[in-house]
Amino acid sequence: xxxDRGWTLDTLLCYVYCMANxxxxxxxxxxxxxxxxxxxxxxxxxxxxxxxxxxxxxxxILQRLEEAAGxxxxxxxxxxxxxxxxxxxxxxxxxxxxxxxxxxxxYRLTGGGRRFLQRIADRWSEFAQGMDCLLGQLKKVKHVARxxx
Amino acid sequence: MWRDKRVELVDAYLAQVAVDLRAIPxxxxxxxxRELRGHxxxxxxxxxxxx
Numbered sequence: 512x513x514x515d516r517g518w519t520l521d522t523l524l525c526y527v528y529c530m531a532n533x534x535x536x537x538x539x540x541x542x543x544x545x546x547x548x549x550x551x552x553x554x555x556x557x558x559x560x561x562x563x564x565x566x567x568x569x570x571x572i573l574q575r576l577e578e579a580a581g582x583x584x585x586x587x588x589x590x591x592x593x594x595x596x597x598x599x600x601x602x603x604x605x606x607x608x609x610x611x612x613x614x615x616x617x618y619r620l621t622g623g624g625r626r627f628l629q630r631i632a633d634r635w636s637e638f639a640q641g642m643d644c645l646l647g648q649l650k651k652v653k654h655v656a657r658x659x660x
Numbered sequence: 661m662w663r664d665k666r667v668e669l670v671d672a673y674l675a676q677v678a679v680d681l682r683a684i685p686x687x688x689x690x691x692x693x694r695e696l697r698g699h700x701x702x703x704x705x706x707x708x709x710x711x
Binding site: 570586590612613615 | 694695697698705
């Protein structure tokens with residue numbers, strides 16, 4: 512049996528065995544891990560985008576993410592992220608004493624934050640366009656496979 | 661009454677958070693705790709009184 516890429520028969524058998532044993536459960540877990548990483552990497556952009564129109568306080572940012580984009584963000588995640596954005600000079604904060612209820616810390620974009628947001632939003636669009644092209648090809652391949660099968 | 665009890669619990673929790681953050685300058689800890697307190701109490705109030 513001729514094997515490409517220098518694979519030995521043992522390696523090939525191991526590969527086939529592993530592929531055959533990837534159950535739906537481990538695929539689900541892998542998808543969840545992938546999605547977590549994706550959300551983690553894009554949360555800064557999402558938070559900055561919520562602040563593009565007006566200043567908001569932490570809980571409002573979470574609600575906006577949920578309502579506008581369906582992003583359910585763990586509450587403990589938002590404040591360290593806002594602090595990092597503040598330390599980077601992309602947002603600034605001020606306390607507002609509410610007439611009723613509790614004082615709130617409002618965050619708003621700085622000039623640098625607005626420029627940063629614009630640039631990463633552009634990068635995101637380019638990336639998403641490229642990914643859409645790839646996924647479009649994938650759909651075509653699946654379509655042809657379905658027709659052939 | 662429910663509110664007092666909950667506020668007490670929240671404040672006890674936040675006191676522990678403040679202790680755990682002792683490595684951070686106290687002015688920053690004060691601000692973090694203040695922000696968390698507002699967040700938790702507002703969330704509790706909205707759950708009790710939705711809309």
